Amino acid sequence: MAHAIYIMKKILLFKLVMLFMLASCHRPSGQEEAIPSSLTSDCYAWGQNNSKILMHLEVEDDTVTGKLWYDFYEKDDNIGELKGKMHGDTLFALYTFRSEGVESQREVAFLAKDSRWIEGYGSLQETNGIARFEAPGQLDFSQGTVLSKINCQTDARGCLVSFGYRWSSIRQTCIIPAQDGIRLNAMDTAQNADTPAFVLFSENQDQAELFLPAQDSSWVLQRKGKEGAHAWTNSSYKLFPWKGYVLQYEGKTIYAGM
Numbered sequence: 001m002a003h004a005i006y007i008m009k010k011i012l013l014f015k016l017v018m019l020f021m022l023a024s025c026h027r028p029s030g031q032e033e034a035i036p037s038s039l040t041s042d043c044y045a046w047g048q049n050n051s052k053i054l055m056h057l058e059v060e061d062d063t064v065t066g067k068l069w070y071d072f073y074e075k076d077d078n079i080g081e082l083k084g085k086m087h088g089d090t091l092f093a094l095y096t097f098r099s100e101g102v103e104s105q106r107e108v109a110f111l112a113k114d115s116r117w118i119e120g121y122g123s124l125q126e127t128n129g130i131a132r133f134e135a136p137g138q139l140d141f142s143q144g145t146v147l148s149k150i151n152c153q154t155d156a157r158g159c160l161v162s163f164g165y166r167w168s169s170i171r172q173t174c175i176i177p178a179q180d181g182i183r184l185n186a187m188d189t190a191q192n193a194d195t196p197a198f199v200l201f202s203e204n205q206d207q208a209e210l211f212l213p214a215q216d217s218s219w220v221l222q223r224k225g226k227e228g229a230h231a232w233t234n235s236s237y238k239l240f241p242w243k244g245y246v247l248q249y250e251g252k253t254i255y256a257g258m
Contacts, residue, residue, distance in 0.1 A: 106131035184255035208232035
């Protein structure tokens, strides 16, 4: 009798194991790796009197990454990366940016309200090269800039064009010409001085890539000539070193810069 009970227990255990295995096999595909429902990726903007602020945020739970661009009229703009965390309805993030070729870091804060972000202001104190808020709990959001949600504009290669990103054929990645390239200013005073061109060189200097305003694609020029008398050219453009660099189109100088 005891032996029969033992056999019945073994059979029951075997059936339970098989049922568990069958249930696992019929679990919907990808269920274990579902994307968290809290993952969002959005763009926000503010603009007034030829000045603008753009912000791209990727939020997963309380962790935030993204990009931030301050472009104030007649002032040097800066664009960089955001890394931070949400504390309730407030984002505190470290903003790493470049301005005039110098990299800097400072803390920023934005209050989330009605699908918008309001920038907070407060006294900053620099420690170890990073400017942080002296009193994070006493920031003023009442006079802060309000960034409203906009569409994130990307090109066919996924470059975030609304933030100044362009596809580089030389580097085979999305770059910001204003950060990575050399600025060339328009020579014709009738042209808008706020729409410069940028040039980016390959590592061996054999190629120069032109990023021109109002053109979606860049132009790649090939280096020709001996050292000291060389230039980068294609069928229409010619770039050569002279007090910086000079760009010509069909023989006419259109841009120049250091």
